[in-house]
Amino acid sequence: MTNPWWHNAVVYQIYPRSFMDSNGDGIGDLPGIIDKLDYLAELGIDVIWLSPVCTSPMDDNGYDISDYEDIAPEFGTLDDMDRLIAEAKQRGIKILLDLVVNHSSDEHPWFESARQSKDSPYRDFYIWRKPNADGSPPNDMGSVFGGSAWEFDETTGEYYLHLFSKKQPDLNWQNPKVRQAVYDMMNRWLDRGIAGFRMDVIDLIGKDPDNKITANGPDLHPFLQEMHRETLAGRDVLTVGETWGATPEIAKLYSHPDRHELSMVFQFEHIQLTHDPVEGKWRPRPFDLIELKQVFAKWQNELAGEGWNSLFWNNHDLARSVSIYGDDGEYRVKSAKMLATALHGMQGTPYIYQGEEIGMTNVHFDSIDDYDDIETHNLYREKRDAGYTEADLMSAIHTHSRDNARTPMQWDDTENAGFTQGQPWLKLNPNYPEINVAADRVSEDSIFEHYKQLIDLRKTHDILVHGDFELILNDHPQVFAYLRRQGDETVAVFNNFSAQEARTELPETLQDQSGECWIHNGTERMELSRNLVLAPYES
């Protein structure tokens, strides 16, 4: 069997609201993305994953869709979408849409009808339960954004389920009509020329709320196999599921080629190393490099030949990688490149989140009022009531708020970083005069160039795509090092994750070996001695 095209692909995620505003309303839009396609083509990416652009009241910035078949007016029109697909295609770039079908908006006509009456033909499109005898919700399930997952609806006297905000009622996947409506909608988008989907919280669709099961419910994989038969089969597309609850065993169920479900999933184990295991992301903890290495090695080894990894540090929900896993001060440029090499050297499909390619950092707004994100606001309220101090809360927000990823893209050092001629919907990171695309592109030490080289290396060296993975220097507290092997070729990748010099003793098989140096962010080396010494954040 030949390998699918997406093994070799590199994906770039765009959060449209924050990427490029073309008309001065302060909100990024599709024409803005079209204007920047040459920039993305220059970087060398193959695919754009667009965070949601469909019609939405924007309670959760588009992850609450009220019309799956139209574009939100602030982002543009269906014509703009067709133009984006065509213009991207001319540059060899494919477009993935974000499929948000665990829930819709409460302003979707299905829900508006469903809540009118128990006899609505759309009533069973959602999940309704009677109150307990005392009027309380059916059970104590919580919403990811805080509070109960059940909302009482006066009109019909029942509760509906919302695992996210009240304005994001969960669709009832048990209803075959819901599934058919989703598949039909997917087929229409695929026929329009998109190349696949990123599937929002897809691991929740098989839920069993009466038994409080949300992720990995009993019907999840049967539903995905049905979805595959009804929409994806016979089309050469890329599908990636967002699955916070995946273990390697579970990831194989999704991505084993014989099972006909998805191309790959996003797993979040490496991300969760920076969250408190019990209290979650609002109690940040520093990651432990030994644990991080073990997590990556486990995923690399377990999925080899039996699934496919997606590789990412960042997305629109996460902190900026350079601020969490690297150093966003003195070693910003160096650590941004090191993190890129560490990730792109592994087996899987790499994802780059807008701004990562110029080393954008977390933002530290002083006041909660400067934040926009619904999750940040809800959890701020909830945790404050639970006794967190203001200082602890703001520090957690500075570390893990989703708005760290959502401040507008920094294009140049002009007002509002060239993102908008108007008032930006969210403040910019005040470091934009220094950190921006224009400055990076003329720098001798460009991060963009480093990403471009990494992408090019994957295109020209199959060993980076398909070579076997082996972790080395397992117990080294500063260095993440691994080998890739294919035939009689070996690639060795060394990354110093610390601000101190790192001294290593290499395995005997590598000692006194010579070869080519494909990429580095410090000193070019053609030979390895017994002891390799890496400068801070060198790779």
Ligand code: TEU
């Ligand atoms: O995220 C799923 C999700 O669970 C996140 O809310 C995540 O747990 C949280 O941000 C980490 O703190 C997806 C989307 O990526 C996110 O933007 C949406 O808000 C969410 O689904 C609901 O659609």
Ligand code: CA
């Ligand atoms: Ca705009």
